[in-house]
Amino acid sequence: MATGPRAKALSNALLRYRVLAWTTGIFLLLLTLHIVLQGFQAADTGEFWFSNEGMSQIVPGSGHIIPMIHGWLYLAYVIVAVDLWMRTRLPAWGTVGVVLAGTIPVMSFVAERWVTARVQPMVGAVKEKKAGTVSS
Amino acid sequence: MLRTALKPRWLALLVVMLLAASVMAKLGDWQLQRAREHGDSAQKAEQAAESGASVPIGEVLRPSQTFQREAINAKVSATGHWSGADQLLVPDRELDGEPGLWVLTPLITEDGTTVPVVRGWVADAAEATEPDSDTEVTVVGLVQPTEPSAVRDPGETSGLPEGQIDRVAAAQLAGLWPQPMVTGFVVMSSQTPQTDPALTLVPPPTSDGKLDWGNVSYAIQWWAFALIALLFWFRLVRDDHKGLLRRDLEEEDDDEDEAAPAVSHS
Structure with missing residues (x-):
């Protein structure tokens, strides 16, 4: 079996995961900012927390768009993380952690480091195979 | 495959996953309901505007009382x-x-x-x-x-x-x-009695029958998560069946069950 394409496929899967870990992470920070802003506004208006404008105050409409985009990005993040797990068989509990990390601000960046550190050598291992070396 | 699936640990995990999936499905339903509420409130306004019946304001709104959602329209x-x-x-x-x-x-x-x-x-x-x-x-x-x-x-x-x-x-x-x-x-x-001259009245919010897309997205996402949880379980069982899961001390760090990169097996 040709291992070249497989190494490529694995590194692509890793890249997909890394891109989504970053974008989801950034949107989660925006979402957090939005909710924190709503909290400050709630103190001013006396309104129910989530009925405040939040980020819409700064960029009109963003208060509606940010949670929605984050939701879809996170779904893609979960799919891509599970896909990467199917390819690499990283520890299953670790993968559960990686998936949950996407819901905690900043943690997706940590998870991205954890995953990359483990998957990058695997990509290398696939290439070694092609060169004729037997991987453990 | 079925016998593998019936192993106690996979059955236990299936129960956990099904529980998680049903909670997620419920959350999806709840979001869909919230999406519909949007249209319902406007519909209620139309109905209320058309029907003649009104209640004294004291029954719905009182000072020093927090605003009740049901009071809308x-x-x-x-x-x-x-x-x-x-x-x-x-x-x-x-x-x-x-x-x-x-x-x-x-x-x-x-x-x-x-x-x-x-x-x-x-x-x-x-x-x-x-x-x-x-x-x-x-x-x-x-x-x-x-x-x-x-x-x-x-x-x-x-x-x-x-x-x-x-x-x-x-x-x-x-x-x-x-x-x-x-x-x-x-x-x-x-x-x-009327005040003269009468002002142009502000019409009640009209029902556009639209769903709130933010909530609809969340509903779809919750159902997708429920599905992914079940697929995750299925893949774990299949791996076990194929003998892919084995105790590999080298790979095992924070995990008790499974480890071994697929790349070194196939």
Whole structure:
């Protein structure tokens, strides 16, 4: 079996995961900012927390768009993380952690480091195979 | 495969995954319901506007009581006197796409409660007339929740002319009008006896039958997560069946069950 394409496929899967870990992470920070802003506004208006404008105050409409985009990005993040797990068989509990990390601000960046550190050598291992070396 | 799936640990995990999936599916339903509520509230307004029945405002809105969601678009009646001198205009309010202002007047009910009432709409601030404050009037209209106040830096003003306010916000009205006042306001649909000249009435929110797409997205996402949880379980069982899961001490760090990169096996 040709291992070249497989190494490529694995590194692509890793890249997909890394891109989504970053974008989801950034949107989660925006979402957090939005909710924190709503909290400050709630103190001013006396309104129910989530009925405040939040980020819409700064960029009109963003208060509606940010949670929605984050939701879809996170779904893609979960799919891509599970896909990467199917390819690499990283520890299953670790993968559960990686998936949950996407819901905690900043943690997706940590998870991205954890995953990359483990998957990058695997990509290398696939290439070694092609060169004729037997991987453990 | 089935025998593998029936191993106690996989059965236990299946129970966990099914529980998680059903919770997620429920959450999806809840989001879909919230998405529909959006349209329902407008529908309720149409129905209330068409039906003649109204309830005394005291049954739905009381000062010192937090605003109840169910009160939104309830058709109420209130009897009292206008306080024309306190009348305010709310700019940037469209009617059929035409720019204009809302005429917001406090109605002082018999028991001394102030009710903010949107009496109508004018295209120009100069058209707004003050109502007769001496006659006792009965106002019928739909209840709306108070709008969020504009958030401004300390010392910053709305920049609006005297007698105008940018939001129908209880917090902003509190300093201007006599208290106690209800939280929320009434959009007037009729007044007896009439004040002349009558203002153009603000129509109730119309139902566009639209779902809230933010909530619809969340609903779809929850169901997708439920599906992914079940697929995750299925893949674990299949791996076990194929003998892919084995205790590999090298790979095992924070994990008790499974490890071994697929790349080194196939």
